Amino acid sequence: MSILVKAASWLTSLFRESKPRVINLPYNPPRDEEDARTERRPLAPDEESSIPASKLSVNNGVDRRTVLQAFDASRPISGRSQLFGRQREIEALLLAVFDYHQHAVVYGARGSGKTSVARVFGDFADQCGAVVLYFPCQPEANFAQLMGALIDGLPPTAIAPQERPIFNSRLQNLPAHFGPSSFVDLVAQAVARPVVLILDEFDRITDDKTKTDIAVAMKLLSDTHAAIRIMLVGIASSVSDILDAHPSLRRHIAVTRIGRIEPTSVKALIANGEAVTGLPFSEEARSIVERVSMGSPYHVRLLCRQAALKAYNRRASEVSSTDVRAGLAEVVELWAATNPADANRFLSVALDPFLQPELEKIAREAAMKDQFAADSSSSNALAMLRDSVVPSAHAEGYWAFADSLAPQFLVAATVLAESDAAQIRHQEGSLDVAAQ
Template identity: 50%
Template sequence: MAKLNIWNWISALGRWLEGGRAPRRLDATLLLDHTSLFEEAPTSPIELSQKNQIRESSERDSRRDQVKVARIFDSAHPVRTRGELFGRADELDTLLSATLDLGQHVIIHGARGSGKTSLVRVYGDHADGHGAVVIYMACEPGASFAELVRPYLSALPAAALAPEERVRFRNALNALPEAFGPRAFVDLVAERVASTVVFIFDEFDRITDPNVKAEMAAAMKLLADSLASVLFMLVGIAHNVADVIECHPSLRRHMRAVSLGRIEPSSVKALIDAGEGATGLKFNDDARAIIARASCGSPFHVRMFCHHAAIAALARGSSSVSRSDAHKGLHSAILQWAAMNSEDAQHFVSLVEDETLLPEIERIARTAALGDRLPSHIGDARALLGSALVPESNSNAAFVFRDSVAPQFLIAYAILAEVAIASDAANRLGGPIDAATL
């Protein structure tokens, strides 16, 4: 059997989605794109100028529409307001209650793309409105405890300190040694910080040194015991952030854990509805179903697939996002992801070549997408997915995708493979192919 070139297969599929012949699978004869070498010449310079003006105006309008779509369905950045935070109202209320009402530390965990950073950004705006001081930073791998917390101490505004302690705090901060531990940190802030202060440590899963995790846990326990106004909020991927609790089991009564799973179908619908209202584009029911099927409730994937589908609709001059546009959107989203993860992408193509495996592939990918892990007993997942899976927390009890956003892309591959198979069957029967119905 010939070895498949992923880029040839994806390119052939893309050309078919644009109106060409469906790609046969491994033995596909790739189509060449042809454009006419001849155009009817304008009859006068005035006519040429008018045509150029019309084209430039159309291109400007199209560019504005694309920018609007990219902003509304932005999967690359955290959301900006509570109105954009779909499906997380309960989690936001929990964070506000735990920190502002109960004075608890918080751990937020969930898969990449689940909206952790978006949640804490919106939380910060609300907490600030309630008089708290929220300082957000992302963790750097290899940082010591002192290197982690010193920037937060330096960023503390004077208004957060008791007036009579402001000068003493700055002097004591400057006098801290390069390497200091949890006790020195707590001694510095416990009596001097007068208002509620929340230090958000985003991407805490990048910290792998168990000693640093133990010191963070010790600092949280000391802060709680001293009734300090400083709280920690640790944000990261679940099986790493949970290690902090294991370092100091008695922390459990001083903290709240918030797990971010997938958003409900009603929230997926609300997200797309809001996008329709903001962009003026209408997503038909088939397009919505395809996006929902592939995204599995991941806000990141919903936005990404909607973005690419909407761009496909704009490219054909339509204000309605169709089934065909959704397929084209999956295709272009795959291209974007595959450029960053060619190894898994190549393997996924080889998997969906066997149409008999498609139901099992989607079942495995959906299980991982919804639960962020695969129990070790689930079917032939390990045999099928190979190096795309890695053990969870260095054990064989469960596996996770090496790239945590990959399961939804594997489902997208399976969907497009189904489309290509259906078209191939129609070709063999000699019937016409309407890409918009596939």
């Protein structure tokens, strides 16, 4: 029976929480264990009123830690129920790895949710009986270190009983700096259980020989019908590096791009957070989040977190558009700490009301396609953004933001500028009325 058929019932219930399973993927617990063990006495009314709202655990029926967990933008998701808009990608990966016996490459911009997709795939693969091993790549990693971690992570049940004597003998004689051929000779016949090695942040590897050795190993594993599949998770250039250097790998690899999620999935993500926290967003508040995030799960969670905390701090029962705008200002400030040049530039150019439509057009195209065209309709805005963009590596005549997280912050700056302008107009109107 196709593994895709087996997984169908799981995939259709992707958004329902299931009991967490302990697998080889390092999931983060939903809350600090020490916090969970610590018993907190209830505060007396006079005590509670003297504590700032931002420091209270529960405020107006809303738990602050629940808000932080529901809209956690700092870490990959910890369970499949938190993954929104990725059913097609999960299905494609399961089909490729288990039915078509291919290796996989998962790529996308920063903040697109590549690691989250890889982890949820690993959860499903584990339930299908595979051994899933997850390793974040380090820049200085070499082939023997990466594959040595795989060998060390193999459970005894993954080795065919009749192959164990030969496997153990070859393992003892394996050189310290072994290469692809020695690795495949060791595991090809010995490993009988499906094994998936997930190499996250593959683009961080700086050694070209390591990349070449991994590509060669993937080809040899396929040629020998080995039960081991390798999944590379990184950015687009890492895909090109592998396929351009080894064209023969193309038929052995399934490439999955992690783009933006659909508007319906953005709405579902927000609605899930509302249900978990008990803190609903107003229609206008949701609209601003959808406009700024442009389908990026990272930005949806980041904006919702800051906005919800604003509502929490003022003991409100609903997140308002004012909370979202205040959250936007904080989000831009947080980003400015890591990219001050772009942040200052965006806040400056967004003040021009004539440039705002062009700026948002550029940001939206860049967010959706990871690049944008340099056409005449956006030439003025492009000139103002010249120091924030670089020529696209994928198409001539196209540009991309040097910081892949930047498009959403450009729109955030535009929304803040619009809000400031509206407030000034309102104040001027009030003064005119008073003068009359």
